Amino acid sequence: MTTVAQAQPNIALIKYWGKRDHSKNLPAVSSLSVTLQSLWTRMSVDFLESDAPDTLLVNDAHAPAMLARVSHCLDLVAGPGRRSANVVSQSNFPIGAGLASSASAFAALVVAADRESGGSRDTLELARLAGASSGSAARSLYGGFVELTAGEDQIDVQTVCESSEWPLEVIVAITEEGPKPVGSGEAMIRGEGTSPFYSSWLERQDDDLNAAREAVLDRDFGKLAAVAEHNCLKMHSVMWSSKPPIVYWNNATLSCMETIRALQSERVPVFFTIDAGPQVKAVCLPEAADVVSSALEQTSGVINTMRSSLGPGARLMETA
Ligand code: DP6
Numbered sequence: 001m002t003t004v005a006q007a008q009p010n011i012a013l014i015k016y017w018g019k020r021d022h023s024k025n026l027p028a029v030s031s032l033s034v035t036l037q038s039l040w041t042r043m044s045v046d047f048l049e050s051d052a053p054d055t056l057l058v059n060d061a062h063a064p065a066m067l068a069r070v071s072h073c074l075d076l077v078a079g080p081g082r083r084s085a086n087v088v089s090q091s092n093f094p095i096g097a098g099l100a101s102s103a104s105a106f107a108a109l110v111v112a113a114d115r116e117s118g119g120s121r122d123t124l125e126l127a128r129l130a131g132a133s134s135g136s137a138a139r140s141l142y143g144g145f146v147e148l149t150a151g152e153d154q155i156d157v158q159t160v161c162e163s164s165e166w167p168l169e170v171i172v173a174i175t176e177e178g179p180k181p182v183g184s185g186e187a188m189i190r191g192e193g194t195s196p197f198y199s200s201w202l203e204r205q206d207d208d209l210n211a212a213r214e215a216v217l218d219r220d221f222g223k224l225a226a227v228a229e230h231n232c233l234k235m236h237s238v239m240w241s242s243k244p245p246i247v248y249w250n251n252a253t254l255s256c257m258e259t260i261r262a263l264q265s266e267r268v269p270v271f272f273t274i275d276a277g278p279q280v281k282a283v284c285l286p287e288a289a290d291v292v293s294s295a296l297e298q299t300s301g302v303i304n305t306m307r308s309s310l311g312p313g314a315r316l317m318e319t320a
Pocket of ligand 1: 011015017025031100102133134137184185186275276
């Protein structure tokens with residue numbers, strides 16, 4: 001039997017950066033994200049009647065660096081005594097480049113592996129398993145605006161507003177297609193241990209999260225824009241002030257931010273957010289999507305843009 005599941009990446013508006021417990025991959029802070037619609041990862045899982053090692057193909061190529069994380073995730077879902085698995089992953093966007101590809105990958109993986117191993121876990125249980133592999137993946141189990149609450153021993157995750165209730169659009173400006181120089185897990189450890197700003201990042205997170213949740217529930221775009229940009233820049237301040245520093249941005253990242261600032265000064269409803277990579281994600285009201293998209297396309301250094309509305313959480317595609 002082979003089971004296929006699909007998940008979309010999510011973009012954090014209030015960021016997860018830092019861990020409370022590395023062995024359980026528990027986040028140190030709560031976060032709030034939007035799940036996308038048109039970028040996707042499809043994961044197929046096939047448990048074999050053999051004790052051969054697991055195999056993993058990512059976009060038709062062997063992916064040894066990712067295999068250990070995938071095997072560990074399969075152990076969590078199907079138990080360490082499970083059979084070996086063939087896993088095939090396909091994404092329609094660049095992977096490992098700050099576009100949350102691990103989020104969609106692990107969200108789809110837990111859904112497929114649970115069904116393939118005869119499980120019937122609910123969405124929250126699956127989100128907790130996905131989060132143990134990649135913190136942001138827990139949010140991709142849910143659609144729309146998703147809040148992840150970081151507890152002492154476990155996370156809680158829920159949709160706080162459906163995509164149909166506030167149909168924002170996201171334009172992703174790709175400024176570099178290669179993999180990122182430092183993975184986010186490693187970068188977080190560095191920030192926790194060396195950034196003088198890390199403790200104030202932790203202290204202020206709940207204020208940002210509360211403001212963002214209120215903005216979403218009130219559909220207050222200006223308020224959401226202000227707190228999301230502030231939170232993003234604070235996370236990058238922790239990265240920049242880590243020792244050695246971590247700077248994911250390039251010149252085009254800054255040019256995109258300038259483009260968005262110029263649009264804002266013309267009262268276009270848009271704001272930026274940037275994750276562990278040089279890509280810029282512009283979040284806007286639907287009526288602004290054409291103008292934002294064409295302004296980013298014309299920005300120096302932008303290779304490509306992708307546009308997405310908000311979408312649903314991870315789900316099964318087929319079992320054959
Ligand atoms: C900057 O979820 O990739 O995208 O738990 O170590 O796999 P691990 O980290 P990961 O970190 C995502 C960080 C971020 C912000 C966010 O998505 O909230």
